[in-house]
Amino acid sequence: MTHADPARVERVRANLAAVRGRIEAACAAAGRSPEEVSLVAVTKTYPASDVRILASLGVTDVGENRDQEAAPKAAETADLGLTWHFVGQLQTNKARSVASYADVVHSVDRARLARVLGDRAAAADRRLTCLVQVNLDEDSRAGVIGPRGGVDPNDALEIAARIDEHEALTLGGVMAVAPRGGDPGAAFARLRTVADRIRDRHPLATVISAGMSADLEAAVERGATHLRLGTALLGNREPIVG
Numbered sequence: 201m202t203h204a205d206p207a208r209v210e211r212v213r214a215n216l217a218a219v220r221g222r223i224e225a226a227c228a229a230a231g232r233s234p235e236e237v238s239l240v241a242v243t244k245t246y247p248a249s250d251v252r253i254l255a256s257l258g259v260t261d262v263g264e265n266r267d268q269e270a271a272p273k274a275a276e277t278a279d280l281g282l283t284w285h286f287v288g289q290l291q292t293n294k295a296r297s298v299a300s301y302a303d304v305v306h307s308v309d310r311a312r313l314a315r316v317l318g319d320r321a322a323a324a325d326r327r328l329t330c331l332v333q334v335n336l337d338e339d340s341r342a343g344v345i346g347p348r349g350g351v352d353p354n355d356a357l358e359i360a361a362r363i364d365e366h367e368a369l370t371l372g373g374v375m376a377v378a379p380r381g382g383d384p385g386a387a388f389a390r391l392r393t394v395a396d397r398i399r400d401r402h403p404l405a406t407v408i409s410a411g412m413s414a415d416l417e418a419a420v421e422r423g424a425t426h427l428r429l430g431t432a433l434l435g436n437r438e439p440i441v442g
């Protein structure tokens with residue numbers, strides 16, 4: 201923290217306070233305790249210095265969606281003891297790298313990905329918590345918009361079983377991104393039914409990772425346990441080229 205820009209610290213502090221206020225209000229409206237809702241700060245496109253600022257303000261969980269960016273950032277901030285969440289689409293050829301620093305992978309949507317992640321984690325003598333990413337976008341499942349990651353809700357239980365059977369993996373629960381342009385409340389309600397079905401069979405799989413900066417209230421209302429927040433904490437991102 202020796203060189204942290206004081207203006208940046210104050211901006212992030214104010215953003216974090218505003219986000220905590222939104223979470224508390226959403227929990228109050230839903231009759232839930234704020235302690236049931238964890239915040240994952242998504243730091244993609246922002247530098248490791250922002251990860252340090254977030255940590256200095258009490259954030260314990262950070263998320264990234266690209267291995268090329270996440271791996272060096274996790275290494276640069278390894279002294280902070282943070283919990284790292286991988287939230288992006290994941291190719292199996294990146295599984296070894298991701299398994300070396302991530303604690304939670306939110307985006308498991310193929311049996312093969314579960315197996316490779318588990319094998320890489322075992323080889324590194326690590327354990328990974330994995331969430332089944334559910335695709336709630338009927339248009340993209342029909343191929344109208346194109347793949348956005350996530351398994352068809354009807355196949356979620358099967359992927360959950362593949363995660364659960366691997367000795368190096370812990371089945372945490374489910375994750376989803378609300379479809380663009382749709383009603384996030386309806387989408388998160390669908391996710392909730394998938395989550396309940398998985399939890400019936402795997403009682404410890406209680407995580408529902410849903411809700412981003414624009415729709416966290418709808419996610420809290422529908423039972424989210426983990427919110428993945430980038431913009432609301434760190435500001436609008438520059439578009440990524442390539």
Ligand SMILES: *Cc1c(COP(=O)(O)O)cnc(C)c1O
Nearest residue numbers: 242265287412413428429430431
């Ligand atoms: C970028 C990202 C987020 C954070 O989105 P914001 O709108 O900036 O809060 C959450 N989840 C995933 C999968 C992301 O890629």
